[in-house]
Structures are given as structure tokens and as C-alpha cells.
Amino acid sequence: MPDNGINVAGGSPRIILSEPTGSTAEVLLYGGQILSWKNERREELLFVSNKALGKPSKAIRGGILICFPQFVNFGLLEQHGFARNKLWSLDPSPSPLPSANNQSTVDLILKSAEEDLKIWPHRFELQLRISLSAGKLTLISRVRNMDNKAFSFTFALHNYFSVSDISEVRVGGLETLDYLDNLMHKERYTEQADAITFDSEIDRVYLSTPTKIAIIDHEKKRTFVLRKEGMGDAVVWNPWDKKAKALPDMGDEDYKTMLCVDSAAIEAPVTLKPFEEWMGRQELSAVSSSYCSGQLDPQKVLQGFS
Template identity: 65%
Template structure:
């Protein structure tokens, strides 16, 4: 099926789920973005929205019902192949970090994804009509640097309450009988008022690997993670809970990150020196962002031919009185 026809069918399907009780609001819109790149806009009736670029399969905007932007994208981000988009939610696959012959954080974040016209069944809540299914498959170029065949399916859903959900399904499609291993992260850039006014709860007392100290292992000592030391932070927390809270005191907002299939969590802020060294990042922008990433880094995922892995992240916002004492591990996810 040619790509134009594929998009037309997907748009028709989107329109099928775009009306309710006489409301003709468009829940899934296909349009052009920066530099003519294809993108999809998801909307809900209360006014929340999500922007997704097919380049990188990447969420680049998530706004609440008041139109407030909840994700950070650098003003210097390059929406141009082959550089990854700086901000939003880049997908790190088939590796997190940099080692071997693969580029930093793998290649999924700077490949063109396609709309998936025939996705496998997902648990579906009928009230969720704003979603898009994307797919990335191996190319012969990718096989040269990572000698495996795979299918990566990604569903991005905007819930009725404005929650943002990403569900990844990765399948080993090798025909040579070989297993493969990979690491993974949803590299989420949260927009915050001032990094010095932010604290992260849910990771206290846990062990972490410090990327700035040769991945040496330490134990978190504070009752929460704060950012007042004026140095960059790049830590991989291990065996983390299913929920993590990011409190923005100045904005009176708390992000709640729920995850499944992703045991680790990465916390990153470049601070001033590293910010100035990045060409696609503003010198002072580190003050207004924080990456907290649902990830699987310490122990790679191994798939035999035909096997599939699933990992999921859901992010929402609540009033900033939210605290870690309210984290209820029994209530991890609502269904899609």
C-alpha cells in the first residue's frame, strides 16, 4: 500500500472516532510541521493536546486544557534530519547512552516512522479517541550497524483527562534464529518554572549509577532529589517504583510518572557548562527543564525470535500538594 493511501486510510479512521453527541471536533489531525515534516495533533474536548512528529516517532508538545505547555523543547532544536529533536519525548532504542558502533541513544529518535494501519490489539477504553499508532521497522542501513530485524510499534494516547500515555511493543523478527538485546528509555523533558524549585520524590534511598563518575554505584541519601548544587545531574536509578512524582513548587504543579516494564529511571539536567556546549540547546534553558525518564538500562532486555517486549509510560499532572506518601503501588495504570 503506498504511503499517501496509507495516510488517507488512517485519517479516515481518525475521523470515524472524531465525533460524539453532535460534536464535530477533530481528535486526530494530520498536518505539516517545522520544515515541512509530517506531524499528528491529538486533541481532547476539554482542550488538552499532544503533537507528534513522525520524525523520531516523537512527542514534541503536550498541553493541558488551559493551553499550558507541559514539555520542554529547546528554542534551538533542529527539526532536520539526521539530528534528533532536542526536547519532548525522544525514544531511546536500541540503546540508552553511547557505546559500541551505535550512535548516542540509538537510532529510533532520528528515523522516519510510519503510521501503523494494522496495529495489534491494545486494551482500549472507548472514551479515548485521541490516539495514533506508529511503527518503525529495520532498514538495510540499520542492519549494517545493528544486525537484527525488528518491529517497533508505538501507540500514543491522549486520555480524556489530559493524561499522556505511550505504549511500546518491540518484536524480534530475525529469521536467522538469533536473539537480540537492547536497552530503552522514554527520554522525557518536563517543562519546569525554575530547576531550583523542583524536587523529585519516589527515588529516595535507592541505588543509582552516576554517569558523571564512570557509572559508579551510590545510594541516594536525601529524602527527595533537589537541584541546587549548580552542577549537572546524570543518574540512572535502579529498581525504581512504578510511580515517580516531579514537584514544581513555583508553578504549583506536580507531574506524576507511571511506568510498566521499565524498572529504571534516569534523572538528567545539563546545568550551565554542558548547556553552553550543546549547539541545539540555549545557554540558560537548563533552568526550565528536567528529564525524568522511564527506562531499562542496567539489565538489557533479551528477545528470542518471535518474542515481544512491552513497556509503558503514563504522565499526568495534579496540584503540587501531591507527595510521595500518596503513591499507591496498587493503582499503577488505568486502561487505554
């Protein structure tokens, strides 16, 4: 049977998920953050900075972070919202689980606190289900309005992928789409390339994106496939050398071995009436590119995943 364990390491409670083929995931209760995802060969698939601070009041740079109730700075709220800097709880009454063999799952919950209401005056419940199975890591997020008035929010799953060399990576599935360029004051442009490649800093919000995106790592001959529902946007970010050196919790060379491709709902905020619920789903798969008949063309890779 799949195994779930709770450890307290370095003062931070964490849950270890494992499944029969040998893959594992490590989840922190602080921030509901996924800090590690390893495949059956014990290869780490997520990036964590070698200078990650890990202070009790600060999220660790890397892994998968939950950005709620906003993704960008607005008003009194901090960058990427406060959910990533809160201690979550194990959900005592999660939604019913569908039957699934050889799957390891944990359910977390975050509820609005009085201190949060001072800066974001809306009562909510944020549930997060994290499921690990062979070759896949699935996150299901639910936001429920517990207030007697409507509210709006933006949301993102901030995914730090581990790559061999950023210059050898291509992202497929976003060609011909419009994007907002955060390096150009959020000006709107249209993607002209057949696939996104990297030779400088990038910080873009791609709009009206498909349900599948491929991150192809030529050197490792590995492809990540990101499937998403309920989150129409995708953020692509790499700080490159100057920005990496300016970030205190990131190593100078870290930008070479990481890429963020996020599932997000940013351009059109989600609005919930009293006691309404929103759900977003993300499934990550990591496969050898040889599974795609040796093809490293983004469109052919995506066509291989139903």
C-alpha cells in the same frame, strides 16, 4: 469525538491529537517524537529548547524521544540509538484497542532497514501507541524480534518536562535507591536524600525503581506523576550551566526550565528470543498540587495516586 489530524509543517509530517477537554499532543513521524503536550488551559507541559535545530537528520532536543536499541554509546551505534533519527510510519495493523471514551490515539511503527542492519544486525519491529486523554498522556512501546536469533537491547522514553525553575523542583519516589552516576564513571551510589533537589549538573540512572515517580514543581504548584511498567530504571538528567552552554542545540539558560526523568531499561538489557515481544508502558499525569490537599511532600503526593 476525539480528533486526529495530520499536518506537514516545515517539511516534517506530524500528527495532532486532541480530546474534548481541550488538551492536545503533537507527534512527529520523524523519530516518533512527541514535540508538545498541552493541558486543557493550553499550558505547555513539555520542554523544547529555544535553539532546537530541527534538521531533517537530527532529533529535536526536547519533548519525548524514543531511545532504541540503546541508551548510551556502545559500538557503532549512536548515542541513544537510531530510532529517534528515523522516519516512522503509521501502523497499518496495530494491536486491538481497548474501548476508551474521549481518548485520542495514534499508532506508529518502525521496522529495521538494510542500513540499520549494517551497524545493528537484528531484524525488529518497534510499535508505539500514543494516547491522549484528559490530564494524561500514555505511551505503549512494543519491540518484536523478527529474526531467527536472539538479540538484546536497552530502551528509554527520554522525557523533557517543562518546569518553572529547576531550583524549585523536587523528585520523589527514588529515595534510598541505588544509582549509577554517569558523572563519576558510572560508579554505584545509594540515594541519601528524602527527595532529589537540584543545584548542579546531574546525570544518574536509578535502579530497581518503583512504578510511580513524582516531579513536584513548587513554583507552578504542579505535579507530574510518571507511572511505568516494563522499565525498571529511571534516568534523571539536567545539564546545568556549563554543559548547556556546550550543547549547540540548547540555550544557555534552558537548563533552568527543564528536567529529564526517563522511564528506562538500561542496567539489565532486554533479551528477546526469535519472534518474542517486549512491552513497556508509561503514563504521564499533570495535576495541580492543590489536588493533593496542598501537600508538597513527595511521599504524600505519591500516596494520593493509586
